Amino acid sequence: MKLTSAEWHVMNALWQDWPATAREIEARLPEEVAWAYTTTRSVLARLEEKGAIKEYKRSNVSFYEPILTRRKARMAALQSVVGEAFEGAFGPLVHFLVEEEALSEGERQKLTDALEGREEEGADNDSDVE
Amino acid sequence: MKLTSAEWHVMNALWQDWPATAREIEARLPEEVAWAYTTTRSVLARLEEKGAIKEYKRSNVSFYEPILTRRKARMAALQSVVGEAFEGAFGPLVHFLVEEEALSEGERQKLTDALEGREEEGADNDSDVE
DNA sequence: GACATGCTGCTAGGTGTGTAGTAGACTTAC
DNA sequence: GTAAGTCTACTACACACCTAGCAGCATGTC
Incomplete structure (x- = not known):
């Protein structure tokens, strides 16, 4: 939606x-x-x-x-923008983010951590519906 | 725009x-x-x-x-979705992407590579205006 | 019970967006 | 030079979206 x-x-x-x-x-x-x-x-x-x-x-x-969860709404929003602007795939989006240096140093770090699976749990837990 | x-x-x-x-x-x-x-x-x-x-x-x-470049259009689209859906910062967006496992294994790998600065040059070079 | 306050239901107008038609000008082939 | 095709300019219409007003009903207070 x-x-x-x-x-x-x-x-x-x-x-x-x-x-x-x-x-x-x-x-x-x-x-x-x-x-x-x-x-x-x-x-x-x-x-x-x-x-x-x-x-x-x-x-x-x-x-x-x-009723609509934040997660689902976010997913829909992303899918829409990815479909229109990034050839329908998340790859080009991510590529763009990194290339453009849209991310601060901290954000890059967090991203790297997350990718390597050593995410700190508990902090910043998006409360969501359901 | x-x-x-x-x-x-x-x-x-x-x-x-x-x-x-x-x-x-x-x-x-x-x-x-x-x-x-x-x-x-x-x-x-x-x-x-x-x-x-x-x-x-x-x-x-x-x-x-x-006249509008693809890059600028993409940036505007992202900024808009980030503003509406991700508290205005790219961090939460990236966090979401990783959490949701919206990325395929290949995409994750590429992303990791890009973050570590060992990007392969030349391939998949978005031709863009200017 | 009359009045003030606040809430709801209903209605509305302007603008953006998607989609397309028509009329007239131009081009090309014979 | 006339017919067929193609192009442009202009106009149009429905629907979604943003924004808001108004009238009437409920509720609490004196």
Whole structure:
């Protein structure tokens, strides 16, 4: 499932912690996203239609929960960009990353470590749905 | 400069070889892109408006050349996805790639090699504008 | 129970994107 | 020079997306 830019903002906010009300989500949006409250609601409604989130009510207030996991959304986003821009394979993407020196020294190091399988466990564990 | 999906198709075709006519570009589009000729032209027109390509005529026929380089387009695409989906940093993206084992064994090997700076030269050299 | 506040449902308008058609100009073959 | 084919310029339309407003219902407080 591919997300639009506005949808990413909302999903990122929701993945932080859920269930969450629209107001809570709104409060977690990055500063540069200065939407009207109703805009947040509209995006939430679309996400629910798409099946990315679930909505339920407790006494007239809507609570939201993610259905789509962050992992799956990331995978879809990457697959899309790889398909369009990197001949459909992850290899060229990785090649590009290294070539372009888009990575800081620390990032390179972490990557090397990860590739060699001596990853430190526990730290920075992406909490995710499921 | 961010490209849309249709624009990527056309740019990929144009980067292959240029200058190229609309007919040549059309012929290079992937099979699953079964556009009417006029659709290709419309996308080309939009790309020209955006400044991604340049158009010139020789006796009533338009030839096209890229202005936007593949590298820059790729960078923009990555930056966009990283901004939306990976907290704005390449680190988490790389981490994700490795964790997800999105890479084949060969790709991992190439990546390791590249990180250690013993890249084989010459092979698979992305020809690019400029 | 009337009022303020806050939430929901519904609606809407502008812009981007994908896709394509039509009309007219030009080119080439006879 | 006329017919057939090809090209361009211009226009169009549907759908997705971003953004938001409005009206009405629920809830709590005095």
